[in-house]
Amino acid sequence: MSSTVRFPFGMVDIHGHWLPGVDDGAKSLEMSLRMARIAVDDGITTALATPHHLNGIYKTGAERVREEVAALRSEFARAGIELDLLPGSECHLVPELPRELAEGRAMTVADRGKAVLVELPVHSIPVGASTILEEILGLGLSPIIVHPERNSELARKPDRLAEWVEMGCLAQVTARSCIGKFGDLARDASKEMVTRGMIHFVASDTHRDRRRVPDMSYGRSVIEKWTNSEVGKLLAETYPRDLVLGRELELGALDEALPKRRRGWLRKMFGA
Structure with missing residues (x-):
């Protein structure tokens, strides 16, 4: 299917479970349509459908994602x-990824x-996680760590996420985490990760037309x-728009935009 964007960009939601009956997201087409109307009302113009893959319950391969998104x-x-709905996937961080x-x-x-x-378990960091991330980077792909603030180990030790970002990974915080949901x-982890420059995207991780909207x-x-x-x-x-268009992210812009007292470790990364 084509990934051509059809509408002018507003906010771009890179993480959501839109596809009806595919995983633990939308339960029906009617729910998917209600979710879409909520998104548009919120100012979202483009969204990625990111069903779970390799998490031990769901295995939603690329071909099925293409078919379901087109439909x-x-x-x-x-x-x-x-x-505008585009294809994606939320892939569990496992050795076969x-x-x-x-x-x-x-x-x-x-x-x-x-x-x-790339999704981590809720309460732990898998053994060999850094090695798997390095393998993905070696394929010429950028791993985007989704909702690190909801992983209890990363939430308590955000420097682990900082190490991965320095390796070349990106990270996405959940919008509702920022408001305490x-x-x-x-x-609190969301605030620290955002203000320290570890986060590159905010997304909804929507699952429903109520609560997880x-x-x-x-x-x-x-x-x-x-x-x-x-x-x-x-x-x-900006960053999610560039991501879905396949453009390189201007990461130095985040360093420049952050309040000066928060820039320290990012300046080391970019040699500023």
Whole structure:
């Protein structure tokens, strides 16, 4: 299927479980349509459908993702919903993931072969995680660590995430974590990770049309209170837009946008 973007960019949601009946996300087409309307009302113009892959329950390979996204795009068009849906996947960090990616069985972001969403277990960091991430980087792909603030080990030891970012990984925080919907630990970790420059994207990780809805604006607003409007735009619009278009992210822009007292370790990364 084509990954051509159809609508002007507003906010771009790189993580969501939109495909009806595919994983633990939308349960029906009607729910997917309601989710899409919520997203549009929130100012989201483009979204990635990222079903779970290799998490021990769901194995949603690239071909099925392409088929399901094409079908749901058609339904959005039929319903007059101006939300551009692109293919993706939320891949569990397991030893077989690099091979799945190399052989084209795991879906990359927008099917462009440049980046992949990577999920950790909730409470731990798997043995050999850094080695697997290095293997993915060796394939020429950028691993995007999704919701690190919701991994209890990373939330308590964010320097582990900093190490991965220095390796070349990217990271995505959940919008609702920023407003405390996943608890105080996740909210506080979100703030530290964002203000230290470890986070490159904010996304909804939507699963439903209630509670886990596709909204990003509240989380973006909190991020802008922690930092400023320029950082909020980078995380909600600029970086995710460049990601789905297959462009290289101008990571130095984040260093420049962050409040000066937070820039220390990023300056070392970029030699500033």
